[in-house]
Structures are given as C-alpha cells and as structure tokens.
Amino acid sequence: MDYGFAFLSTVDIADDVALAEREGFTHAWLYDTQMLCADVYQCLALCSQKTHTLKLGTNVTNPASRIAPVTANSFATLNLLAPGRVIMGIGTGNTARRTLGMPAASLASLREHVEICRGLLAGDTVPYREGARR
Numbered sequence: 001m002d003y004g005f006a007f008l009s010t011v012d013i014a015d016d017v018a019l020a021e022r023e024g025f026t027h028a029w030l031y032d033t034q035m036l037c038a039d040v041y042q043c044l045a046l047c048s049q050k051t052h053t054l055k056l057g058t059n060v061t062n063p064a065s066r067i068a069p070v071t072a073n074s075f076a077t078l079n080l081l082a083p084g085r086v087i088m089g090i091g092t093g094n095t096a097r098r099t100l101g102m103p104a105a106s107l108a109s110l111r112e113h114v115e116i117c118r119g120l121l122a123g124d125t126v127p128y129r130e131g132a133r134r
Contacts (some may be wrong), residue, residue: 002026006059009037011046018050029059029089033096046084055085062093063113069128070119071113090114093116110115 005020009014028047032040043055044056056078061071078086089104090113092104093111105113119126 002021003027004055006031009033009040009043011038011043013043013051014046017047017054017056021051021054025054026053027057029057029088032058032061032065033099034065035099036095041078044078044086045081048078051082051085053085055087056082057087058089060091061091061093061104062096063109064093064097064102068113068116069120072117074082075117076121088117 003025005025006019006029007034009030013030020028022074028051030047032045033035039062044058047054049055055108062103063071066074075086075088090110092107092110094104097104116128118124
C-alpha cells in the first residue's frame with residue numbers, strides 16, 4: 001500500500017520530507033500556492049536531494065500561474081534530479097489563483113496545458129498559441 005503526505009512548500013521542508021521517507025511514506029506532495037508558500041519547484045528540488053525512493057509531486061500546480069512550456073521544463077528538470085520519482089499534480093488552481101485575486105483556470109485551459117506538457121515531456125513538437133514548441 002502507498003502512503004502520501006502533503007507538506008507546505010517551505011525552504012526548510014526537505015528534512016521533514018526525508019523523515020517521512022524513512023518512516024515508510026511513499027509520496028510527498030508539496031503545495032503550489034503562490035503568496036502563501038515558497039516556490040514549489042525549488043522546494044521539490046531541495047527534497048529530491050534528501051530522498052532516494054519517495055515520489056515527489058505538486059499539490060497542485062495549475063495552468064494559469066505558469067505557461068505550459070515553463071511547467072514542462074520545471075518537471076523535466078525535477079525528473080533529472082529525481083529520475084522516475086516526479087508526479088505532476090495539476091488542477092484549476094482555485095486556491096492559488098483566488099489568493100492572487102483571480103479566478104480559477106477553466107477546464108479547457110487545464111486540458112490544453114496538460115496536453116502541451118505531455119507532448120513536450122515526451123520530446124514531441126507541440127502546437128502552442130505563440131508557435132510550435134519542442
């Protein structure tokens with residue numbers, strides 16, 4: 001059975017995440033809520049250096065805070081640091097966006113963001129509103 005734990009994204013969270021791994025947890029999820037937490041990708045990078053088997057994921061990123069090529073690049077970089085251990089948790093960004101005074105992203109933009117990220121992470125050239133990306 002798998003067990004996961006959600007953590008606030010803070011710059012000193014890596015030791016707590018490493019402890020969770022030692023105690024048998026299989027997944028660590030870090031919040032991606034700008035203005036309330038530190039940058040999730042930098043915190044996950046720190047956690048990747050203190051863990052060995054733990055799956056690391058965003059809880060959750062969204063299509064409105066970063067454009068899809070930037071999100072894909074962040075996950076590709078994390079996967080270089082923690083090969084095969086990175087999970088993209090993604091949603092409409094209700095909490096993150098409302099904290100910034102903005103509405104959550106639409107389901108259509110979420111779908112498009114995921115499709116672009118999947119393609120880029122697979123090494124494909126994908127259509128993008130500002131031109132094709134690879």
